[in-house]
Amino acid sequence: MEFDVKDPGLAEKGKLRIEWAAQSMPVLRSIHKRFAAEKPLQGTRIAACLHVTTETASLAQTLKAGGAEVRICASNPLSTQDDVAASLVVNDSIPVFAIKGEDKDTYYRHINSALGHSPHITMDDGADLVSTLHSDRRELLQGILGGTEETTTGVIRLRSMADKGVLQYPIIAVNDASTKHLFDNRYGTGQSTVDGIVRATNRLLAGSGFVVSGYGWCGRGVAMRASGMGAKVIITEVDPLRALEAVMDGYQVMPMEQAAVVGDFFCTLTGDIHVIRREHFAVMKDGAIVCNSGHFNVEIDLDALASMAVARREIRDFVEEFKLADGRRVYVLGEGRLINLAAAEGHPSSVMDMSFANQALCTEHMVKHHTTLKKQVYRVPMEIDKNIAKLKLASMNVDIDTLTPEQDAYLHSWEMGT
Incomplete structure (x- = not known):
């Protein structure tokens, strides 16, 4: 298996930290369980350019449980947690190409390594992976079904590409989901x-x-x-x-x-x-x-x-x-x-639970529906967004009201007024 991490000997420390983070990611855990049973991503090759953190590890494990072949590189030269990268390689057999503090040349070499299995799906945080595909690795574009984008900066870049007619496959803007930006970003x-x-x-x-x-x-x-x-x-x-x-x-x-x-x-x-x-x-x-x-x-x-x-x-x-x-x-x-x-560890796992639940479910959606999508940037489907919110509330033991038949009829009526 190809990989490039700082020290595989850090794997045990990374495994424990991944387990600690996963305790606060109940939504992603429920998706992992379903993915393991249904294998909705069977045969799908995914290249993920993300911050290599404990939370990202849980996402990678979930995608692999769903049948995907995953390769990961860093989306920022300083964001990699080296023990997590080692654990994914040693304990999960997931190829990782990321070293904290890597120089620019190594950063882009790692991006190209993540593309080494000719992916069907791209998962990006900042759009460097997509940019590399559209500039230096265009021979791989024909095999791409679609992608997802995690962050505001990346969505801005991708919408610019779509507006200029250069984007070559559909991408879902995970950042635009309410269960992402209202919580993760804020x-x-x-x-x-x-x-x-x-x-x-x-x-x-x-x-x-x-x-x-x-x-x-x-x-x-x-x-x-x-x-x-x-x-x-x-x-x-x-x-x-x-x-x-x-x-x-x-x-x-x-x-x-x-x-x-x-x-x-x-x-x-x-x-x-x-x-x-x-x-x-x-x-x-x-x-x-x-x-x-x-x-x-x-x-x-x-x-x-x-x-x-x-x-x-x-x-x-x-x-x-x-x-x-x-x-x-x-x-x-x-x-x-x-x-x-x-200088710190990134977002707390309880908010990344929702962000990466969006990534997992949007990847599943893209695999199922890519043939109906155009080469543009899409919002997260509302049913995915609301489902994640419901799952998160349930994990927090929070109940909410439901509309009565009378209330539902009133909201859908134009005849009733004051």
Whole structure:
């Protein structure tokens, strides 16, 4: 079996951590049980470019239980948990190509390795796998039935491809499911991002100026958690509707050029390029801490900061100090990559339970219905979204009301009024 992981000897530690995470993933566990009995993915080859974490391991095990042949690579050079990668190889016989801290060349070599079995289904987190297929590995496109995409950044890229007519197969935007973005993006990103910042720095958030750039679901989550820990949260935005919502939620809203002067912590979550730039570094406080929780490491203009620095050093794990000519120091966390996975463990398993339930069920849907789908990006079918919500509520021992026949008739009637 082909694989490339840091150390297969880490497998036992990884196995225990996977078991720990799985305890909080009851929805995926129920899907695993059904997949093992029904084998809906029998004979399907899946290439998955995802963060290689304990939760991803449970998804991979579920797909394999359903009959799929799965290969996995990392969707971010710093997000791999090496013990988990080792466990999947040693204990589950799933080929994994991922090493925490891999360089760019290794990252793309691993993507190509994940495509080495000529997949039928792609499972992406950021669309690097799909992009590689459409640029360097076009000979494999004919065999692709469809795919899924996990994150906002990837969905944006894929919709751009579809709009330009270059997307060559249908893809389901898992990120658009309510049981994904309302929980994973908001509560998962909120908790894990603050976790990563605190682990990396051990600095107090209470009383600090905490700048959140981007008030989408991920930004909302980070703002909520930082505020809950006593930070004075400032939002920067380009969308007037989101900016207005942030104001109504009680946060200060201002342009980055103003926020850069007063912030102590900065976290970007926009999915766009160079949100924090040279002119912002030029006015930051001494000791400002800058990080990113958007998908790629392009949100912070690290080249500009490097060119401004007269000295740089790693002062703590995942903390790099850039000393400027006037003596001020700016600290960048996790090389500007996803801080929640670079310095922490990513989202809690209980929210990834819903996200990866969507991945598993959307893969099953794609295998069954790909012949009826066009080369475009689709939303998660509502029946899948609602089914996952019901399963999650049941696992939490939460009951809800059901409509009476009278209520149902009223909602479907145009004759009844006041």
